[in-house]
Every structure is written in C-alpha cells, then in structure tokens.
Amino acid sequence: MSLRQIAASLVVLTCFPQAAFGADILIQDTNAPGKGLNDPTQVSPVGLNFGTTRGQQAIILLQYAATIWGATLRSSIPIVVDSAFVTPTDDARFVCSSTAGILGITAVAAFISTQSLPVPAAGYPVALANALLGEDLTPGEAHIISRFNASVGTAACLQNQSFYYGLEGKPDAGQDDLLSVFLHEFSHGFGFLSAVDAASGSFGSNPPSIFDFHVWDVTDATPWQSETDAQRQAVADSVGALALQGQALAAAVPDFLEYLPTFSVDVPGLQNPVPFAPAGFSGPFPLAGAPVIAAQPLDGCSDLTNASALAGNFALIQRSGSDGGVTCRFLDKANRAQDAGAAGVILFNDQPDAPLISPSGSPALSIPVGFVSLETGTAIMQRAGVATVIGTFGQTALRTGVDSSGDRVLLYTPPTVASVSSVSHFGTGATPALLMEPTIQPSVLYQLDLTPAVLSDLGWSVVKGLSVVVAKALDPQIYPNQDPSYLLTLVNRRPLAANDVSLNLTFPAGATILSMAGACTTGTFPCSLGTVAPGAVLLTVVTLHVPSAAPDPFVVTAMASASNPSPDDVLLSTSVVPTVLSTGCSSTAGGPTLLGLVLLLLLVPQSPGRRL
Numbered sequence: 001m002s003l004r005q006i007a008a009s010l011v012v013l014t015c016f017p018q019a020a021f022g023a024d025i026l027i028q029d030t031n032a033p034g035k036g037l038n039d040p041t042q043v044s045p046v047g048l049n050f051g052t053t054r055g056q057q058a059i060i061l062l063q064y065a066a067t068i069w070g071a072t073l074r075s076s077i078p079i080v081v082d083s084a085f086v087t088p089t090d091d092a093r094f095v096c097s098s099t100a101g102i103l104g105i106t107a108v109a110a111f112i113s114t115q116s117l118p119v120p121a122a123g124y125p126v127a128l129a130n131a132l133l134g135e136d137l138t139p140g141e142a143h144i145i146s147r148f149n150a151s152v153g154t155a156a157c158l159q160n161q162s163f164y165y166g167l168e169g170k171p172d173a174g175q176d177d178l179l180s181v182f183l184h185e186f187s188h189g190f191g192f193l194s195a196v197d198a199a200s201g202s203f204g205s206n207p208p209s210i211f212d213f214h215v216w217d218v219t220d221a222t223p224w225q226s227e228t229d230a231q232r233q234a235v236a237d238s239v240g241a242l243a244l245q246g247q248a249l250a251a252a253v254p255d256f257l258e259y260l261p262t263f264s265v266d267v268p269g270l271q272n273p274v275p276f277a278p279a280g281f282s283g284p285f286p287l288a289g290a291p292v293i294a295a296q297p298l299d300g301c302s303d304l305t306n307a308s309a310l311a312g313n314f315a316l317i318q319r320s321g322s323d324g325g326v327t328c329r330f331l332d333k334a335n336r337a338q339d340a341g342a343a344g345v346i347l348f349n350d351q352p353d354a355p356l357i358s359p360s361g362s363p364a365l366s367i368p369v370g371f372v373s374l375e376t377g378t379a380i381m382q383r384a385g386v387a388t389v390i391g392t393f394g395q396t397a398l399r400t401g402v403d404s405s406g407d408r409v410l411l412y413t414p415p416t417v418a419s420v421s422s423v424s425h426f427g428t429g430a431t432p433a434l435l436m437e438p439t440i441q442p443s444v445l446y447q448l449d450l451t452p453a454v455l456s457d458l459g460w461s462v463v464k465g466l467s468v469v470v471a472k473a474l475d476p477q478i479y480p481n482q483d484p485s486y487l488l489t490l491v492n493r494r495p496l497a498a499n500d501v502s503l504n505l506t507f508p509a510g511a512t513i514l515s516m517a518g519a520c521t522t523g524t525f526p527c528s529l530g531t532v533a534p535g536a537v538l539l540t541v542v543t544l545h546v547p548s549a550a551p552d553p554f555v556v557t558a559m560a561s562a563s564n565p566s567p568d569d570v571l572l573s574t575s576v577v578p579t580v581l582s583t584g585c586s587s588t589a590g591g592p593t594l595l596g597l598v599l600l601l602l603l604v605p606q607s608p609g610r611r612l
C-alpha cells in the first residue's frame with residue numbers, strides 16, 4: 001500500500017489544541033477502520049495509559065509524544081504527523097524477522113529550498129520551513145509521515161518482543177518502549193535525517209538536507225555535503241568517519257555525554273590503563289586509588305571473611321562458573337564486597353583471552369564496580385604476593401560518542417551501509433545512550449537528550465525554559481455528560497532546576513475533576529510539584545466530567561509557575577475543542593505529496609542473550 005493510498009483512507013483526524021508559544025503537533029490517524037490506531041482489541045490500562053483498546057492506547061502515546069515535542073519546539077504553524085501502524089505486507093520497507101526488525105519509519109513529506117530560508121542551498125523539512133517562514137507551505141497536507149510496525153510480537157516478526165504502551169517509561173524485559181519510538185521518529189520528521197543515499201554517496205536529484213550541512217567528514221576534515229559522491233561514499237561505511245556539528249550541540253555535549261572510567265594498576269609489565277568495563281550496576285567512579293585486595297573466598301560466592309583487609313580498599317573477585325545461578329551473580333559478589341566495607345570492586349574473568357563483559361543487574365551499588373580480564377586479574381594476584389598493588393580509577397580523555405574535537409558527535413556509519421539508518425542516527429558509542437541511536441536503548445526515556453540541540457542547530461526555535469502543554473486525549477471533541485481525559489505535560493528544558501513549581505488548570509463552569517494521576521494526584525488544582533529537575537518530563541492525566549450544558553468550544557487552560565521564573569518559560573497552554581457535533585480539525589482531500597526523498601529510520605531491538 002502506498003503512502004498515498006494510506007492517506008486516502010484517512011478516517012480520523014486527531015487534533016491538538018493551541019499551545020500558546022510552543023508548537024501544535026497534530027496526530028493524523030490514517031489507519032483503516034479496525035486497524036492499527038483504530039484496533040478495537042480490548043486491553044488493560046498500563047502505566048497511566050487509560051486507553052481501553054489497543055488503538056486508543058497507541059493514539060494516547062502518540063499524543064503524549066506530541067505534547068513533549070510540542071513543549072520543546074516553537075512554531076506558529078501546526079505540525080501534522082500522518083501516523084499509522086502497518087504490517088510488512090502493507091509496507092515492504094518494514095523488513096522483519098523473528099529476531100530483528102524495523103519498528104518505525106518516518107518520511108518528511110516535503111523538503112523545501114528557497115532563498116527565504118537561512119541556507120538556501122539546503123532542503124528544509126517542511127515542518128521546519130513552515131516554522132521559519134510562518135506559513136504553511138503545503139496547506140492541507142501532512143508534514144511528517146510516520147509508520148510503525150504492527151507485527152511486532154508475531155511469529156514472523158520479533159516474536160519475543162512487544163511494545164510497552166505505558167506512559168511511564170517502565171517497559172518490562174522484552175518490551176520496546178513505544179513512546180521512545182514515537183519521540184525518535186518525530187525527530188526524523190523535524191529534520192534529523194540525511195538526504196544522502198549512503199550506499200552511493202549521492203543526493204540524487206535532491207538538495208542536501210539542512211542536516212547534511214551539519215555533517216562533518218572526520219576522516220577528511222571537511223564538510224560532508226561539499227564532497228563528491230565518491231568521497232561521501234568512501235566514508236559512509238567507516239565507523240567514526242562522520243560526525244554531527246553545531247554550536248548548540250557542542251554546548252550540550254558536556255551536559256549529556258560522559259567520560260568512561262578507566263582502571264590502572266601498578267603491576268610491572270601491564271600496560272595501563274588495563275582493559276576495563278564498568279558494571280551496569282556500578283556506583284560512581286571516583287578519580288582515586290587504593291590497594292587491590294583479593295577477596296576471601298576469591299569467587300565471592302559466600303560472605304567475605306577478610307572484611308578487615310578489604311575495608312577501604314578495592315576487592316578483587318573472580319568470575320565463577322556458577323555466575324548464572326541465583327546466589328552467585330556478579331551483583332551478589334559485588335554486594336558482598338560492599339557489605340564488607342570495600343571501597344570498590346574489581347571483578348575478573350575466569351576464562352583466558354575472553355572478551356570483557358559489562359556485568360548487569362540492579363539495584364546499583366554505591367561503590368564503583370568494573371570488570372577486567374583473567375590476565376589482568378592473575379597479574380594482580382601474583383604481584384600482590386610480593387607487594388601492595390595500588391589500583392587507580394581514571395577517565396578517558398574524551399567523552400563517549402564524540403570525535404577528536406570533543407564537541408562533534410559521531411554518527412552511525414556501520415561497516416555495512418544500512419540504507420535506512422546509516423548517517424541519519426547518532427553512533428552507538430555514547431554513554432548514556434541517546435534517543436537518536438538506531439536501536440532503542442532502555443535507558444533512553446523522555447528527556448530527548450541531545451536532540452533539541454541538534455534541531456536548534458538546524459534552525460528550530462527550541463524552548464529553553466519551563467514549558468507546559470495541555471491536550472485533550474483521543475478524539476478532538478467534547479461530548480456532554482461524558483468524561484474526557486487531558487494530558488497535562490510539564491517539561492523543564494532549562495539547564496537548571498525550576499523551584500516551587502505549581503500547576504493550575506481551569507475549565508468551563510459546571511465541569512468537575514473526576515480523577516488525576518501521574519505527577520499531580522491531589523485531586524484539585526493548583527497542584528504543587530516542588531523542585532523540577534533539568535530535563536524532567538512530568539505527566540498528569542486529568543479526567544473531567546462534562547456537564548450537560550457544556551459550552552462550545554470547550555476551553556481548558558493549563559498554567560505553570562515557578563519561584564525562579566525565566567524569560568524562556570512557556571507557562572500557558574490552552575486546549576480549545578468543539579463540543580459535540582463539530583469535527584474541529586477537518587480532514588483534507590488527497591494524500592501528502594512526497595518529494596522524492598523518503599527518509600527513514602529504523603530501530604532494531606538489541607539482540608538478547610547477555611551472559612552474566
């Protein structure tokens with residue numbers, strides 16, 4: 001089914017209310033009746049998602065994603081996202097097997113090049129061009145076209161995976177957080193994508209996208225878009241060869257990307273720092289040294305008997321064959337050392353010439369924990385027989401995920417070009433993981449990390465303050481005597497905390513609050529949220545009861561305040577939807593126009609099978 005055919009089957013337009021200073025992002029449901037966003041399958045509520053059908057839950061998630069981005073970007077022109085779930089049969093781009101597959105694909109409906117835009121030679125995604133020019137250049141058409149995989153969890157497609165439909169970012173093992181998928185795909189639609197065919201290096205008949213103007217060829221130290229097709233092709237399949245650059249991105253890197261810890265030991269003959277992998281459950285790594293003392297027993301599979309020797313020092317503990325068991329996991333070994341008073345834990349392998357692993361588990365310890373090779377562990381043991389061995393934690397010279405400049409962020413350029421994901425994503429070496437990597441990482445929640453900075457560099461006006469958006473969930477109409485729910489999303493885009501934050505909501509006389517869930521559970525407004533950390537995304541789901549004499553339109557207004565206001569704050573948002581018969585935002589005839597370039601992307605779940 002072509003995109004045009006999908007659009008022609010449009011059945012619902014779910015629209016969003018006016019956001020006073022952010023962006024209105026409208027979700028256009030283009031699934032056929034009974035399919036995808038209209039799937040009537042009954043489901044139980046999950047993680048604040050109150051939808052009662054599979055389709056409703058997906059729409060609510062899309063709307064929540066729209067409020068998060070709507071609180072982050074500014075545009076006077078509503079952004080319409082044509083959205084649908086499709087099967088690989090509907091859309092052959094959705095390559096999927098039982099173990100790997102594409103979860104979402106997004107196309108920009110049109111790229112705009114004009115002398116009126118800041119970089120006339122660039123192709124601007126139409127949503128950005130509209131924002132910059134204050135005009136809808138393709139009236140009546142969607143600006144972003146997003147498709148999501150409806151077959152995840154079936155025998156033929158990622159059979160052991162499923163989507164998490166909650167709004168709280170708490171997927172179970174084997175679940176992909178669907179909201180993260182939506183936030184990721186929207187970002188492509190806002191402009192996080194290259195127009196280059198990475199396999200050939202060619203732009204075809206298209207101009208370079210504005211994103212391409214920010215791609216830096218690390219190998220040749222030159223702007224990528226200025227190179228020949230052959231030069232572009234030569235580096236598009238070379239890990240570390242391309243990076244994204246921009247002023248806002250460079251400024252944001254220190255806020256998000258971490259250095260990696262290193263580990264050195266004063267053992268003659270060992271090259272420092274030694275190969276080292278931090279544990280997923282490690283506490284912070286201090287830049288500090290201490291004697292490394294072998295635990296007794298060395299495998300740490302029972303309470304340690306040399307606590308007095310370990311106190312304040314780093315415990316050396318060997319991996320053991322029973323690591324996969326219930327009682328001798330890496331996490332348990334490390335906890336025994338922590339309980340014994342150790343200041344850190346060095347786990348070492350029990351197999352020679354084996355790759356390092358990063359032990360996982362939870363909850364995290366308060367002390368640093370890392371993993372070294374059998375060779376390193378053995379050398380420490382031998383040296384400790386004749387002298388005290390001092391181990392020292394340090395850190396890498398560069399933050400993770402950046403090129404040698406320290407402020408350009410590497411792009412995804414795997415050795416085998418992935419036509420729908422190479423270049424148009426960040427690389428996979430960043431810590432913490434980033435929203436715009438080609439695969440979903442469970443640690444990516446809703447803070448958008450570096451993405452707003454990238455979009456700022458592309459030309460978007462990005463909110464840098466406290467921002468609130470209120471949106472009616474599900475269909476854009478009010479029915480007297482019914483109980484509509486609203487998504488009240490508060491985002492702190494400041495680099496600093498917002499203090500004494502309060503949220504208020506006003507609605508027509510006669511309406512009453514039936515329930516509040518999420519960040520505000522007080523049952524009444526105003527609601528105090530206290531201190532809101534930088535990057536925090538707080539959702540409150542408010543369900544009202546509408547009286548029989550409901551006004552038309554039905555106006556709900558959200559207001560936020562903080563005791564330390566900022567001129568960058570966006571503290572007012574209004575939902576205006578019609579009551580009963582009016583359809584509000586009408587659908588439009590015909591489908592979106594796709595201008596040549598269909599840019600994509602791709603989220604492949606991580607391969608399972610991690611050994612402890």
Ligand SMILES: [Zn+2]
Pocket residue numbers: 184185188424425437438600601602603
């Ligand atoms: Zn992607």
